[in-house]
Amino acid sequence: MSENLTFTENVYKNFDRAIARLNLPRGLAEKIKVCNSMIQFSFPVRDGDGFRIVNAYRAEHSVHKRPTKGGIRYEVHVNADEVVALATLMTLKCAVVNVPFGGAKGGIRIDPRKESAEFIERATRRYTAELYYKNFIGPGVDVPAPDMGCGEREMAWIADTYATLAHHDVDHLACVTGKPVAQGGISGRKEATGRGVQFGIRELFRSADDVKGCGLSAGLGGKRVVVQGLGNVGYHAAKFLAEEDGCRIVGICERDGAIWNDAGLDVDAVRRHMDETNGGVKGFPGATYFEDGDKVLCGPCDILVPAALENQITEANADRIQARIIAEAANGPTTAAASERLFQRGVIVIPDLYLNAGGVTVSYFEWSKNLAHIRFGRLEKRLEEGRTHRLMQAIERLTDRRFGDDEFTNVARGADEIDRVRAGLDDTMRTSYAEIRTAQRRFPGIDLRTAAYIVAIDKVATSYMQLGVWP
Ligand code: GLU
Numbered sequence: 104m105s106e107n108l109t110f111t112e113n114v115y116k117n118f119d120r121a122i123a124r125l126n127l128p129r130g131l132a133e134k135i136k137v138c139n140s141m142i143q144f145s146f147p148v149r150d151g152d153g154f155r156i157v158n159a160y161r162a163e164h165s166v167h168k169r170p171t172k173g174g175i176r177y178e179v180h181v182n183a184d185e186v187v188a189l190a191t192l193m194t195l196k197c198a199v200v201n202v203p204f205g206g207a208k209g210g211i212r213i214d215p216r217k218e219s220a221e222f223i224e225r226a227t228r229r230y231t232a233e234l235y236y237k238n239f240i241g242p243g244v245d246v247p248a249p250d251m252g253c254g255e256r257e258m259a260w261i262a263d264t265y266a267t268l269a270h271h272d273v274d275h276l277a278c279v280t281g282k283p284v285a286q287g288g289i290s291g292r293k294e295a296t297g298r299g300v301q302f303g304i305r306e307l308f309r310s311a312d313d314v315k316g317c318g319l320s321a322g323l324g325g326k327r328v329v330v331q332g333l334g335n336v337g338y339h340a341a342k343f344l345a346e347e348d349g350c351r352i353v354g355i356c357e358r359d360g361a362i363w364n365d366a367g368l369d370v371d372a373v374r375r376h377m378d379e380t381n382g383g384v385k386g387f388p389g390a391t392y393f394e395d396g397d398k399v400l401c402g403p404c405d406i407l408v409p410a411a412l413e414n415q416i417t418e419a420n421a422d423r424i425q426a427r428i429i430a431e432a433a434n435g436p437t438t439a440a441a442s443e444r445l446f447q448r449g450v451i452v453i454p455d456l457y458l459n460a461g462g463v464t465v466s467y468f469e470w471s472k473n474l475a476h477i478r479f480g481r482l483e484k485r486l487e488e489g490r491t492h493r494l495m496q497a498i499e500r501l502t503d504r505r506f507g508d509d510e511f512t513n514v515a516r517g518a519d520e521i522d523r524v525r526a527g528l529d530d531t532m533r534t535s536y537a538e539i540r541t542a543q544r545r546f547p548g549i550d551l552r553t554a555a556y557i558v559a560i561d562k563v564a565t566s567y568m569q570l571g572v573w574p
Contacts, residue, residue, distance in 0.1 A: 121556035174250025181210035297339020299461015324349035332411030359383030361399035
């Protein structure tokens with residue numbers, strides 16, 4: 104990272120800011136901070152008539168709760184420091200949103216855009232077998248999920264490989280989350296991180312008091328948004344924000360440059376264009392194209408949503424950013440030094456460990472469903488419907504008036520899995536935001552990130568003390 108700090112060191116810097124406010128027993132802060140274990144391994148993967156060596160990682164940051172949880176990054180530059188930083192963030196993220204997991208993260212050093220599906224499948228299956236024999240995967244041990252460069256397809260391969268190796272384990276489906284719905288996944292997982300970003304931003308804008316410090320009014324109406332990265336997280340976040348009344352996506356930054364349109368961009372059309380042209384935003388009709396993405400990143404808008412890699416907002420561009428709110432959909436997009444600068448300028452940063460926790464929250468729902476071996480709502484849906492139905496009939500009798508047919512069906516309809524997942528995520532984002540704001544009020548003069556770290560570290564510390572690990 105810039106400012107000469109690695110990603111892990113940046114996370115530690117944020118960590119130390121929070122620790123300075125907490126009164127923890129000597130040594131406990133250090134215990135919470137360090138990575139519990141980290142494996143680095145290499146294996147051969149068949150490629151044509153030969154083999155290629157693939158390097159891979161898995162870090163389990165904290166085992167104060169089991170299983171540990173976190174995605175796998177398929178990326179050509181993935182490295183040990185990055186995986187440890189991301190695993191640390193996972194521990195804090197799970198604590199912030201009250202998801203009962205320790206943090207973990209994995210990495211496979213390949214470029215998925217350049218490899219064949221066969222090569223990726225072989226690498227994924229071998230990676231899973233390596234984790235299995237090293238006891239780094241299992242429903243109660245460590246549960247991977249998608250991260251950059253992979254998705255449902257890879258998770259299905261992991262689940263299948265694990266099921267083959269651990270055929271005695273009746274809970275084998277819970278060894279990984281983010282699976283296709285037809286293979287033990289849960290409705291709403293794919294878009295969960297983006298949905299959580301929308302819900303989290305909504306929380307901040309709910310109160311005029313919370314946004315007035317940065318000079319904006321409450322409500323998302325009329326707000327201009329720039330999104331960096333139109334991958335799974337950025338695409339869904341942009342799409343859901345554009346659906347908010349009066350909110351528009353004015354800029355999108357991608358690998359090949361960036362586009363701008365004051366009137367608002369059609370997010371689905373941009374994504375289609377990217378698919379058709381095999382990657383970029385260049386040439387998208389009805390928008391101005393800039394080769395230098397920084398122009399759009401620092402363009403005139405209210406909310407900037409970095410949804411790509413870490414280390415995007417640094418001391419080099421922090422002062423030029425015009426957005427009044429940075430909504431961190433990515434992990435670690437803002438360096439610790441840049442965060443400080445933005446705070447001094449009155450810019451509000453909604454921190455990653457809270458804002459992008461929607462993915463792991465819905466992963467938790469998926470894991471619970473796999474362990475319960477039953478779809479959410481299967482027992483209650485008709486019961487709920489019947490009860491509401493009878494209530495509505497009673498209202499009709501008492502008032503001597505009739506509901507319309509549509510009204511009857513809509514109101515009485517029992518909640519499906521997707522309704523429950525969405526409601527559970529919304530509740531999670533609301534509760535956590537309230538906890539973070541309470542911590543911020545308790546320690547005047549701190550930013551939302553430090554408040555979120557305080558909330559998380561406090562919970563992990565309590566957990567260690569309750570476990571009796573700490574006297
Ligand atoms: N990779 C996602 C994250 O960074 C999701 C992790 C999970 O679902 O376990 O939060």
